[in-house]
Amino acid sequence: MNRKRETLIGYLFLAPALIVFLMLVAFPVVMSLGLAFTKWNFFSGWGKLEFVGIDNFVKLFTRDRSFKTALVNTLLYTVTTVPLSIFMALILAYVLTGKVYGKRFFRVAFFIPYISNMVALGAVFKFLFRSEGPVNSLLTGVLGLDGMPQWLSSPNLSRVPIICVMVYAGIGFCLIIYIAALKNVPRELYEAAAIDGASQVRQFFDITIPLISPATIYLTVVRMIAAFQVFAPINIITSGGKSSGSVSLVVLIYEEAFKNYNFGYASAESWILVVFILGVTLLQFLYQKKWVHY
């Protein structure tokens, strides 16, 4: 009797969350998986929905050039922005937990880009990188570079401002995580090492790096997942058409779904993104123990 009552009350507490979950998460996930195996244009109505098996996925990997570009770009954005922002954040965090003045100000200064509206940052970077913009006048004026690189219109170069804004916005998050992790490293370890005559550099590599490795793994996973999903900076900086060089997976999904309304094909594309994210998460899950060095 009492047990039944507890179960009932438990579900009452859970009911609001469960309703929203079923409606806006569970149902969409199942439907999206179903749609991935169909050909369906939203505006032609349910009657025109056509089951096509794995055709969408076959087409993605054999005949779709823009999908290939998007895949390569998404990986490129990930392998550049994740290590860069994590590395810079680590250096900053290390200095900021040491003996410097004005720590609070610096934390705020480096963190603000992370919480700033990505559309606003994208618009700013778009201006900074235009052909007569500040970045180019810096390059030509200070470094004496000939000719103005066309950052925004060149298919290859347009990836640079996107990578820059992603690193710029990502550092703050990594910084907060690293500062918290560094504060958890016991002081005594450094003191003991110093007595044994270990230099500050040795201490950094032999004590600090291994002890904060859980934070590094967490950041790598979280920032990789975020980079896989990059959309706003591309959409803002290079009005990101399918044929443009900067297109990412999510930009492609967005265009296929909400410009062409090919909901079937776009769903298939979105499940490639799921595979990416699941892959990284599983790797973390399986190897976490091996990667943590202490």
Next chain:
Amino acid sequence: MKKKSRAVSILLTVILFLLAIAFLAPLLWMVSSSLKSSMQVFEQPFHWIADRFRFDNYLAVWMAEEIPFWRLFGNSLLIAVVGVSGQLLIGSLAAYAFAKIEFLGKNLIFMIFMVTMMIPVQTMIIPRYVLFSTLNIYNTLWCIILPHFFNITTIFLLRQFYMALPDELVDAARVDGAGHFRIWWQVMMPLTKNGMISAAILAFINCWNEYLNPLIFISNQKLYTVSLGIRWYLHDIAQEYNLMMAAAASAVFPIIVVYVLAQKYFEEGIASGGVKG
């Protein structure tokens, strides 16, 4: 020795300061451009401060005829306030249930919640579009608000806070005849205040900066959010960079205020994900 370490500290501080200035430069440029005339934005050589501050740019953006920024601001604020309140209320109830009530299927449901965390929102957006169109709420603010009502990170964060509270508190209250609902509302929830504030700030910033959802679900200009407003200046008016930057600064400024006021809670919220993991 003491003197030397002090000199190092000063040197590091100076280097950090220069770095911080370089880091803030894009944002300072945004503010500087928002106070110039549309011609001065493109002037070479570049001046941080033009002849005078043109605060009327902000007036022009906030009171614009077609998409006045006050309305975008209001829409984004409404989304954030309703979205965050709903998320906290629903999340707190669920977190309490997961932490303090024993019921059948609890662990299974929690596991399913955690697994779906790995599925990106972009996968759900097409079915949601179909759903919202069928329910006839496409092109209303509900499309943006409703998804915020379920947030597994918030549930997880608050669950940690409830689990840290001793079970004896619940037992003692039950002896006094209080039911779970009263225990949650009057005894337990107030004790998770720090977690609630952390979660609220994270959720607020998420709501405020959201872009993809409004871009897809909102086409009515009267319902534009701040993100869509900045985009509108980028696409629909040619090269009025000063006004665009006034809009951008108006969107970024409130978030900075929220962050500076609640820095401690905010950083605790973010760090709670990383360090324990």
